[in-house]
Amino acid sequence: MQQQWTALPSEYGIRKESNRVRTLICCSQCRHAIMIDKSEPSSRSGTQSLQRAAALLRALMVSNRQGASATELAAHAAIERTTAHRMLKCLVEEGLVVQDGTSRRFYLGPLAYEMGIAAAERTDLRSLGRPILSKIAEVTGDTAFFMIRSGDDSVCIDRAEGAYPVRAFVVDVGTRRPLGVGANSLSVLGALPEGEAEAVLLRNEKFISAIEGLSMDLIRKRVQKARAQGHVAMDVVGLPGVRAVAVPVKTQSGRVIAGLSISAIRARMTGAREGVLIARLHQHAQELSRALSMSS
Known part of the structure; x- marks a missing residue:
């Protein structure tokens, strides 16, 4: 009708x-x-x-x-x-x-x-991030993800696959998750002011608590660790044998808008290699921040 x-x-x-x-x-x-x-x-x-x-x-x-x-x-x-x-x-x-x-x-x-x-035409984050994400996947051989903050959630807007034959697809493009769930969104929370991060967690409490293997206490500890280290390195919840590293993406003014991450099977995520991957992610996060400032 x-x-x-x-x-x-x-x-x-x-x-x-x-x-x-x-x-x-x-x-x-x-x-x-x-x-x-x-x-x-x-x-x-x-x-x-x-x-x-x-x-x-x-x-x-x-x-x-x-x-x-x-x-x-x-x-x-x-x-x-x-x-x-x-x-x-x-x-x-x-x-x-x-x-x-x-x-x-x-x-x-x-x-x-x-x-x-129509919304993407003003600032197409996916287009800005695509060359960077492709470079990460090409150099590392692993799967790279670009997730943006959307209110109290994070949304995967792009993913690039590396050449390594065993791939770790943690999320699909378009997947929306509460902030606090997954390495990428934890990196975003860890970069927010403490009061703002805690307010987000409280609003997401019922969603986080409903996920097997997660609790508010555990997420708070991970957020504190992410804030202290400037990155996240953790086993992926619900995917045994898979590990991820992530860093936040900020605008030139310091506003946290997104996260970059890499996931791979645990055998590839040795301590030394994780350090190299995290350093690379930080480098590309800064590159993306500069691209954003030039496009706005």
């Missing part, structure tokens, strides 16, 4: 004033009223609806490969199930989300893809 957006009648609060116009609009699918004010911030209810929709989209990014049910998305976004279901129907109508007709699971839609492309 085609979604209809209609202006609500005056009894719902439409009013015109000399220098501004306030209009309430309503989506026939989700039944949420949103106030658009050309001179003032949105109403609380409108802002809350947008925040909930954004939370659903972020939740879907985590599980987009296998899709997610409305119940799963509601739980992940901490939204009441019936509210999540109405909002998902609205997002489907807008093309931001699609629903499989057989499994009834939700996936990101074509409009989400188009928005990602």
Whole structure:
């Protein structure tokens, strides 16, 4: 059914004033009223609806490969199930989300893809990082990853494979993880101010605690170690025999935006070689930082 957006009648609060116009609009699918004010911030209810929709989209990014049910998305976004279901129907109508007709699971839609492309045109981090990532993989022979910070999560935006025949694919491109999970995101947390890092961990606590083999105490110890050393070197959780090293990527002003990492089988990650790989990652992180400053 085609979604209809209609202006609500005056009894719902439409009013015109000399220098501004306030209009309430309503989506026939989700039944949420949103106030658009050309001179003032949105109403609380409108802002809350947008925040909930954004939370659903972020939740879907985590599980987009296998899709997610409305119940799963509601739980992940901490939204009441019936509210999540109405909002998902609205997002489907807008093309931001699609629903499989057989499994009834939700996936990101074509409009989400188009928005990602449009956003990347301003500062295409993937294009800036691709030559650097390829160089890392070529020189080391191992798999290199470029993951950016997105709020309280990290997202893998690129991966380059080395020539060594046994490869360690820790994450796929597009994978979203809570900050604190994995070497790359730990390097980002370790480079943040302590108060900011702790606030992120508290917001991610329920996700981190749900992962087998992880605990908040363990993650805090790893973050402290990363802060002291300036890098992360650790066994990969859930992948026996695989090890990773990672460093943060900062802008020239010092803002932490991403992480570079290398993963390989443990036999290749001797103490001496890890030191060489970490030094190389730091070198390329600085190179990427300079490229970012030149492109902005």
